[in-house]
Amino acid sequence: MKRVLLLLMLPLLAGSCNKDESRTETWTIAPEKGVAGIVMGFGHVPAYIVKKGTGTWEIFSGTIEGFSFEKGYETVLRVRIDPIANPPADGPDRRYTMEEMFSRTRAEMAVDPLTFSPEYEVIIASERADTQIAAYWIRDLRYGGEAQWQAFPWEIEGFDFTPGYEYRLRIQPVAEYNGEKDDLTDDDSWTVKYYMREVLSEEEKAGPIRPAAGASRHTPPRLQGESFPADGPPAAHVPTCAAWRTKGCAT
Numbered sequence: 001m002k003r004v005l006l007l008l009m010l011p012l013l014a015g016s017c018n019k020d021e022s023r024t025e026t027w028t029i030a031p032e033k034g035v036a037g038i039v040m041g042f043g044h045v046p047a048y049i050v051k052k053g054t055g056t057w058e059i060f061s062g063t064i065e066g067f068s069f070e071k072g073y074e075t076v077l078r079v080r081i082d083p084i085a086n087p088p089a090d091g092p093d094r095r096y097t098m099e100e101m102f103s104r105t106r107a108e109m110a111v112d113p114l115t116f117s118p119e120y121e122v123i124i125a126s127e128r129a130d131t132q133i134a135a136y137w138i139r140d141l142r143y144g145g146e147a148q149w150q151a152f153p154w155e156i157e158g159f160d161f162t163p164g165y166e167y168r169l170r171i172q173p174v175a176e177y178n179g180e181k182d183d184l185t186d187d188d189s190w191t192v193k194y195y196m197r198e199v200l201s202e203e204e205k206a207g208p209i210r211p212a213a214g215a216s217r218h219t220p221p222r223l224q225g226e227s228f229p230a231d232g233p234p235a236a237h238v239p240t241c242a243a244w245r246t247k248g249c250a251t
Contacts, residue, residue, distance in 0.1 A: 024079065024080050025052055026076065027052055028051040029048055029067075029069065029075040029076075030051075031071060031109060033046040033175040033177075034046075034048075034113050034115070035117045045192060046191070047059050047175070048061075057116075062092060062096055064096045064098050072106055073106055074105055074106075077099075077100060077102060078100045081094055081095070081096055082094065082095045082097070113175065114174065117172050117174050119197055120141070121168060122139060122140055123141065123147075124169060125137035126205040129151050135153060136151075137152070157195045158196040166202075168199075168201040169200065170200060171197060175190055177189060177190055178191065
């Protein structure tokens with residue numbers, strides 16, 4: 001018991017350390033996954049739900065070298081965090097490595113995984129996008145009335161699109177596990193699906209309505225390589241990244 005308490009206190013004792021120096025922390029990895037924080041240009045990936053020391057549960061979109069996630073099991077491990085010298089503009093600035101696994105036990109989630117799947121509003125254009133590019137043209141209302149049209153390459157579960165109508169929707173990305181791919185890598189057995197939670201408005205648009213010239217076909221976002229609380233990153237945090245389909249990008 002004393003050893004466990006000491007391990008949980010290590011992140012607090014190291015809190016005053018220079019974050020540009022290597023350090024170790026004790027992390028608890030939840031038995032389910034959430035969705036990486038909000039990103040510019042759309043794009044979400046399954047991400048670990050972690051608790052550092054005795055802190056609160058939060059989302060972590062990076063990779064942990066040497067660690068293999070197992071659904072349904074809560075894992076406690078010591079993580080070494082090393083700064084990366086001169087990181088590329090679209091790459092992580094820290095490397096996370098599992099030094100030791102202290103325990104792995106079957107467990108239920110202590111929090112609802114959907115807590116880590118932010119809901120937000122989008123405008124869906126009245127015409128479908130070119131199917132070779134995307135499913136829809138959307139405007140992301142997280143960025144206000146100035147938001148430009150951009151290609152959205154995923155279907156929205158539960159959404160019944162009718163051509164000629166512009167929609168305002170509340171949607172939610174959700175991390176889902178595919179047991180049929182359990183023999184593949186951790187990343188391959190988890191995907192993100194987008195669900196419609198509410199139709200906020202529906203307006204008929206006469207004639208062909210297309211996004212304005214110069215609309216983004218899809219700007220690859222940069223994932224957060226750091227973790228954030230359940231309500232997501234600060235509003236000022238607007239990441240972008242070329243490797244948005246994989247975890248491991250950093251702020």
